[in-house]
Amino acid sequence: MNVLQQLVLALHLLGMAAIVGGWLATRSDLRPIAPIVWGARAQIVTGLLLVGLVQSLEPDEVNNGKIAVKLLVALAVAGCAEMANARYRKDGSSQASLVTAAAGLTVVNVLVATLW
Numbered sequence: 001m002n003v004l005q006q007l008v009l010a011l012h013l014l015g016m017a018a019i020v021g022g023w024l025a026t027r028s029d030l031r032p033i034a035p036i037v038w039g040a041r042a043q044i045v046t047g048l049l050l051v052g053l054v055q056s057l058e059p060d061e062v063n064n065g066k067i068a069v070k071l072l073v074a075l076a077v078a079g080c081a082e083m084a085n086a087r088y089r090k091d092g093s094s095q096a097s098l099v100t101a102a103a104g105l106t107v108v109n110v111l112v113a114t115l116w
């Protein structure tokens, strides 16, 4: 793993921390705060960058099934975060279920990343 790959992986882990940390920080009213929404967006961008880097440097290491599942879960995380954000901006309602779904699916993706 080269330095660029390590730095993108660090951003990838910080994006995950922003989503889970955002959920923990707002657990009393569970609003879709900016770190949750931007963390969800960042996971897709940094994840795809990582795939490109791993593919170019260590092609045998790419597990396409795992990447496909992680991408689908990450799209669901971003969908929940974006929907919660749009509704919160419209009427100020907290969107606890969508924010919790985004954080829960993020934990699912951590488990896919580590256990698969």
Ligand code: HEM
Residues within 6 Å of the ligand: 009, 012, 013, 016, 043, 044, 046, 047, 048, 050, 051, 054, 067, 070, 071, 073, 074, 077, 105, 106, 107, 109, 110, 113, 114
């Ligand atoms: C909520 C979304 C996501 C979470 C929480 C997440 C979590 C993680 C974690 C904890 C790691 C480090 C553990 C490991 O190296 O196996 C990791 C690595 C990685 N993730 Fe994600 N991920 C997410 C989305 C994505 C997406 C959308 C992609 C690609 C489409 C992706 C591709 C990768 C790749 C390629 C690695 C590096 C594996 C390696 O270098 O060995 N991730 N992810």
